[in-house]
Amino acid sequence: xxxxxxxxxxxxxxxxxxxxxxxxxxxxAIYAADVEDLIALALETLERIRRRCxxxxxxxxxxxxxxxxxxxxxxxxxxxxxLAGVEAAESQGRRLEQADAFRFAINEASIAVxxxxxxAAQQRLESGGGGRTLEEIENALRRQA
Amino acid sequence: xxxxxxxxxxxxxxxxAQLPPPLREHVSGELxxxxxxxxxxxxxxxxxHPQEGQLFDVEPVVLLGVKHWVTIMFMYSRDERxxxxxxxxxxxxxxx
Numbered sequence: 001x002x003x004x005x006x007x008x009x010x011x012x013x014x015x016x017x018x019x020x021x022x023x024x025x026x027x028x029a030i031y032a033a034d035v036e037d038l039i040a041l042a043l044e045t046l047e048r049i050r051r052r053c054x055x056x057x058x059x060x061x062x063x064x065x066x067x068x069x070x071x072x073x074x075x076x077x078x079x080x081x082x083l084a085g086v087e088a089a090e091s092q093g094r095r096l097e098q099a100d101a102f103r104f105a106i107n108e109a110s111i112a113v114x115x116x117x118x119x120a121a122q123q124r125l126e127s128g129g130g131g132r133t134l135e136e137i138e139n140a141l142r143r144q145a
Numbered sequence: 146x147x148x149x150x151x152x153x154x155x156x157x158x159x160x161x162a163q164l165p166p167p168l169r170e171h172v173s174g175e176l177x178x179x180x181x182x183x184x185x186x187x188x189x190x191x192x193x194h195p196q197e198g199q200l201f202d203v204e205p206v207v208l209l210g211v212k213h214w215v216t217i218m219f220m221y222s223r224d225e226r227x228x229x230x231x232x233x234x235x236x237x238x239x240x241x
Contacts, residue, residue, distance in 0.1 A: 051191075057193065103214040104202045107216035108216060111192070111216075114232070118232050119194070121232060126229075133149055133152075134152065134177075137152060137161060
């Protein structure tokens with residue numbers, strides 16, 4: 001039997017889901033020792049999702065874009081749970097090599113969670129209708145202060 | 146060439162204004178760094194949309210014992226003179 005790319009991604013997300021545990025109640029005791037591995041698995045899984053999206057864009061969008069966004073959203077949900085384990089390990093004084101990269105990856109995935117609003121922002125900016133320069137915003141904030 | 150930085154009024158500008166002032170100052174400086182050389186400090190986004198744009202991870206900063214991670218999503222304007230900021234994500238956590 002041949003394993004397809006979507007099956008592989010689903011299996012990897014399932015594994016990540018299982019390793020991330022079920023929330024702050026369990027994570028510190030059970031997973032702190034494995035937290036570097038957990039981050040590595042999470043980042044590797046996200047890289048697989050990125051490659052799927054690239055392939056989708058290169059092939060003229062033949063795959064279901066909504067299904068791809070759902071991969072991002074599922075990864076985000078798991079990663080936020082895994083972050084509790086990362087924070088627990090850090091609170092015990094552990095320095096985790098990829099902790100910054102992991103948090104930036106969660107930031108990135110959170111964009112998928114709000115995808116419709118991101119697209120709406122893009123459309124406003126492209127139409128030239130919405131937006132202020134950084135200087136205009138800073139001046140307004142200074143006036144309010 | 147320095148790019149003009151323009152933020153979407155309903156999303157990015159609101160997120161920016163809601164940042165704690167010391168963090169906002171840091172992000173402001175980082176946006177200016179981005180405007181100087183966007184291609185060298187940003188990375189491509191990978192979402193399933195043809196005009197998804199770029200991601201810029203602001204240099205993490207610790208302020209009053211709290212570390213901040215900010216990611217900014219932007220795209221280039223059609224005339225390539227302006228960076229259009231679509232979205233700002235902010236995450237923070239206490240550090241030892």
